[in-house]
Amino acid sequence: MSPVASTVTPAAVPPQLRAKRRKSALRTLGFLSPWLIGFSVFFAYPLIATVYFSFMKYDGFADPTWVGLRNWKYVFQDSPFFWPALTNTAWLILVMVTLRVAFGLGIGLLITKIKTGAGVFRTLFYLPYLAPPVAATMAFVFLLNPGTGPTNTILAKLGLGTPDWFNDAAWSKPSLTLLALWGIGDLMVIFMASLLDVPKEQYEAAELDGANAWHRFRYVTLPNISPIVLFAVITGMIATMQYYTEPLVAGKVASGVIGGSGQQFEPGYPDKSTLTMPQVIYNLGFQRFDTGAACVVALVLFTLAMVCTGILMRRRSGFMSAED
Amino acid sequence: MRRNRLAIAAAAASIAVLASACTGSGGSAASDDPNATTTLTFWHGWSSPGEVAAIEKNIAAFEKKRPNIKVKVVKGITGDKLNQALRTGGSQAPDVVSSFTTDNVGRFCTSGALADLGPFLDKAGIDPDTTFLPQMAKYTEHDGTRCTVPLLGDAYGLYYNKDAFNEAGIKEPPKTLSEFDKIAEKLTKTKGDGYERLGFMPTYQGYETTVEHYGAQFGVTYFDADGKSNTAKDPAVKAMFSWQKNLVEKLGGFRKLDRYRTSLGDEWGPKHPFHTGQVAMQLDGEWRGKMAADADLDFEVGAAPFPVPDDQVDDYGKGYLSGTILGIANTSKKQNAAWELVRYLSTDTDAVVSFANDIHNVPSTTAALKSPKLNSDPVYRTFVDIAQHPKSSHAPSSVNGGAFLLTLQDYGVAYEKGREKDLDAALRKNDAQVDKDNEQAQAG
Amino acid sequence: MTRTMKMSRTSQTLSRGALHWIAVHALAVAASLFFVLPFLFVFLTAVMSDDQALTRDLWPRTWEWGNFGTVWETPGFLTWWRNTLLYAGLGTVLAVCSSLPVAYALAKFRFRGRNVMMMVVIAAMMLPPQVIIVPMYLFWAKQLDLAGTLWPLIIPFAFGNAFTIFLLRQFLLTIPKEYTEAARIDGCGELRTLLRVVVPMAKPAIAASALFHFFYCWNDYFGPQIYASENPGAWTLSYGLESFKGAHQTDWNLTMAATVLVMAPVIVVFFFAQKAFVEGVTLTGVKG
Structure with a gap:
């Protein structure tokens, strides 16, 4: 953090300057006011309220009553959803985020090497990222439908195995990973831009030293883009923690329990394998009337996300730096 | 600068609001005049065009009878949306609600989401225990608090493809589950890695073949006298799980069946596998008969009670009972007017009969059951009889809604898949989980 | 040789x-x-x-x-379109207008607590929306009676959006001080400097952040599910699409036709605004 505070004591400041300063403080306040309000009402207040509710029994009807740590104990010890959601998140961070970063980097590298039709390829690779998540997920559940989906039809024609994809607890997360890899556009562009920023001279120097392609990548490219890799990993982790729409819609559509006859869909189909923390919050808070337990899970999610954000802010001072 | 002033005004307003946050619901206030001109909001879950038209016809008849009350109807409301709206109230919220699922009656009554109808019934001189079918009177209250009344009922039984039966030389629908298993196997024709026709889809995800629907045939009780989950001690649960798992294996195993399921049409759509002939027998509610008749299928449809375990053959004829429930939101400011609508929909014999005929549901009042105007179609009458069978049953209401059924079904799925091998251990785990969830749901 | x-x-x-x-x-x-x-x-x-x-x-x-015609004529489909446009359109205009002065102040003013402020913006940007949903829902539904509408999703954008602030600030940092100072010496107030000098220079960044915001709203499923699900008249495309398969009793062909109709506008907009997009993505990760 750069020191911005003035060291001059107010007494030493001539009145003119003080007035000017007050004016400038007011001006700053004016410019910042939308955010100051937004931050207090839509960030600080609900966070404090979440902490408050986590110690309360509140079903939305009767007034909240204090229950101490009961909700915390329930979530960590007794809830059938919390730990599966956490382990799923860990799996997705390990596999999905890693693969996404590797694949994004690979596609970014590929794009920088393409000589003919780079624009067309770039557009094609980028487009899936824009597909609305609900639409993309429904499309993938259809594509990967075990019985009649095109993927299994083609796999069967090629004489390959045909998994049950979104309908099999062992394959549901790999299926979600496939969906996430399809929408690689954001990472591709970020990596592409950072790859183009690597100074040419470093490559030339390496080539003179007789470095082969792998060595050039390992000793020139990677060190140059490592901050971007870190950025991609951390933001990917945070995005995974709040992963909601894709697993929920995939579970609903694949299970066949959707809308209709008043059947209630409990997220995580099949066998809680697609359960994530936000879905647990929704299930507890908006399906089971258990506001308190929902807030406990929310606070766990908050803590984990803020730890990641903290790492990001420490490691990438560029995030914070300002001109002075 | 104008924006900033606006922002500050908005901030001041929101702070004022925040200061008053966290104050909950008010008490019920049934002080409105039912004869005043007013508009009620009514929510229901029907979404298919025929059913929507039927309920609207029913409402129109009410409006004609009570010209001072207009009803704004909102269709296609699912359980989740209802839960959410009842908690918050407000101008968009409904006055009168109906729900297909009875799972939440316990929650609605204990939490006060729905108004207590006891005083209204007393004032109108209606005795719910003699007016409604006894089973239906039971599942619409919780612990002595009656916060809902039944609006038609559903009875579950067996539909079968008569042409397929004839072709296989089967004369009678099965009465016991061992007969049923044999027929299911006999009617199954495999093709490649799938089926040309499946006798019966037994998996828990196969539309209506849920734990509670099977459970009624076995007489599962779910809770002991102290309200503790007793699935590990109840031999009926074990019998049900074992029978279902055994049938799954006989018909080709879970994986093969589930894959076939994902290639089948939607339960509420025209490509329902029973309609298309892809599945020869179906456990389903009485509405299926009308859907099948409307679809003008190219085979004859038969209906019978769902078979029972061999040792309970004396009780053949029973089935799972459920139904649509009707209640008044506690947040409603027009409860007396709302009661007029509830009373009409649930107890007016002509209204109940004509609505039952229109959407092919089982009537929920004893008077309507005796009405000569009630549909005499034999398929339909099969279900009316199931509804009146003394051993027909419904899953108990719980403070935690239907969570105990979902939990048990999860263990059922794990067992049919072979992920849980030890049934006793699985059921003990189920009991522990259900008890913990119920404890968490109790008032603090 | x-x-x-x-x-x-x-x-x-x-x-x-x-x-x-x-x-x-x-x-x-x-x-x-x-x-x-x-x-x-x-x-x-x-x-x-x-x-x-x-x-x-x-x-x-x-x-x-x-x-496609069948889907288009499904009751509600046009309402979903209108609601999505309202949410995305109005939300974007509000978010950009309210975030720009904040981003400018964070990029160009010197004041005590600026870094703390920036950290708060980043924290808010990274905050999963589900963390605060329970009290927020109670606030909008119980106190302000706005459940069943999209206003709980739109109104907060009038008070700055963390991601938009962050993105705009990253760009504004790249504008050399000389420009703003020259304007100041010419006697322009800060607001005029912002509107006359900075906004024209920041057009690409404003376009990029507006596009991002628009697509964020367009794609949002969680928000409409929480606030608008109880009122079909307030559904958006993303939420309506999911209910399409159940409520309208259809099979895969119509569901996929609806999917195409929801994807198509995004793709069309992308072709017109490709450059702004790519610049925007780069700005989030690389510059700074």
Whole structure:
């Protein structure tokens, strides 16, 4: 953090300057006011309220009553959803985020090497990222439908195995990973831009030293883009923690329990394998009337996300730096 | 600068609001005049065009009878949306609600989401225990608090493809589950890695073949006298799980069946596998008969009670009972007017009969059951009889809604898949989980 | 002698270059298949007949273009469109207008606590929306009686959006101080400097952040599910699409036709605004 505070004591400041300063403080306040309000009402207040509710029994009807740590104990010890959601998140961070970063980097590298039709390829690779998540997920559940989906039809024609994809607890997360890899556009562009920023001279120097392609990548490219890799990993982790729409819609559509006859869909189909923390919050808070337990899970999610954000802010001072 | 002033005004307003946050619901206030001109909001879950038209016809008849009350109807409301709206109230919220699922009656009554109808019934001189079918009177209250009344009922039984039966030389629908298993196997024709026709889809995800629907045939009780989950001690649960798992294996195993399921049409759509002939027998509610008749299928449809375990053959004829429930939101400011609508929909014999005929549901009042105007179609009458069978049953209401059924079904799925091998251990785990969830749901 | 040697060396590098070209482009074509085939199959299923959509066929026997019309005429589909446009359009205008002065102050003013403020912006940007949803829902529904509408989603954007602030600030940092100072010396107030000098220079960043915001709203499922689900009149495309399969009793062909109709506008907008997009993505990760 750069020191911005003035060291001059107010007494030493001539009145003119003080007035000017007050004016400038007011001006700053004016410019910042939308955010100051937004931050207090839509960030600080609900966070404090979440902490408050986590110690309360509140079903939305009767007034909240204090229950101490009961909700915390329930979530960590007794809830059938919390730990599966956490382990799923860990799996997705390990596999999905890693693969996404590797694949994004690979596609970014590929794009920088393409000589003919780079624009067309770039557009094609980028487009899936824009597909609305609900639409993309429904499309993938259809594509990967075990019985009649095109993927299994083609796999069967090629004489390959045909998994049950979104309908099999062992394959549901790999299926979600496939969906996430399809929408690689954001990472591709970020990596592409950072790859183009690597100074040419470093490559030339390496080539003179007789470095082969792998060595050039390992000793020139990677060190140059490592901050971007870190950025991609951390933001990917945070995005995974709040992963909601894709697993929920995939579970609903694949299970066949959707809308209709008043059947209630409990997220995580099949066998809680697609359960994530936000879905647990929704299930507890908006399906089971258990506001308190929902807030406990929310606070766990908050803590984990803020730890990641903290790492990001420490490691990438560029995030914070300002001109002075 | 104008924006900033606006922002500050908005901030001041929101702070004022925040200061008053966290104050909950008010008490019920049934002080409105039912004869005043007013508009009620009514929510229901029907979404298919025929059913929507039927309920609207029913409402129109009410409006004609009570010209001072207009009803704004909102269709296609699912359980989740209802839960959410009842908690918050407000101008968009409904006055009168109906729900297909009875799972939440316990929650609605204990939490006060729905108004207590006891005083209204007393004032109108209606005795719910003699007016409604006894089973239906039971599942619409919780612990002595009656916060809902039944609006038609559903009875579950067996539909079968008569042409397929004839072709296989089967004369009678099965009465016991061992007969049923044999027929299911006999009617199954495999093709490649799938089926040309499946006798019966037994998996828990196969539309209506849920734990509670099977459970009624076995007489599962779910809770002991102290309200503790007793699935590990109840031999009926074990019998049900074992029978279902055994049938799954006989018909080709879970994986093969589930894959076939994902290639089948939607339960509420025209490509329902029973309609298309892809599945020869179906456990389903009485509405299926009308859907099948409307679809003008190219085979004859038969209906019978769902078979029972061999040792309970004396009780053949029973089935799972459920139904649509009707209640008044506690947040409603027009409860007396709302009661007029509830009373009409649930107890007016002509209204109940004509609505039952229109959407092919089982009537929920004893008077309507005796009405000569009630549909005499034999398929339909099969279900009316199931509804009146003394051993027909419904899953108990719980403070935690239907969570105990979902939990048990999860263990059922794990067992049919072979992920849980030890049934006793699985059921003990189920009991522990259900008890913990119920404890968490109790008032603090 | 020397000439032939030189020639063979050139042809050697040439053929190495050609091989490289072929390898790269073969890889690119293979990758394209992965990205394009899903779109293709979705489209092909969307134009299949009801009977064929549940079979293993990949290619439509008859081309049922009417499926798109059927979806379009589904009761509610047009309402979902209107609501989505309202949410995304109004939300974007509000978010950009309210975030710009904040971003400007964070980029160009010197004041105590600026870094803390910036950290708070980043924290808010990274905060999963589900963390605060329980109290927020109670606030909007119980206190302000706005459940069943999209206003709980739109109104907060009038008070700055963390991501938009962050993105705009990252760009504003790249505008040299001389420009703003020159304007100040000319006697412009800060607000005029912002509107007359900074906004014209920041047009690409404003366009990028507006696009991002628009698509964020367009794609949002969680928000409408929480606030608007109880009132079908307030549903958006993303929420309505999911309910489409259940509530309208359809099969895969119509569901995929609806999917196409929800994806299409995004893709059209992208083709018109490709440059702004790519610049925007780069700005989030690289500059700063």
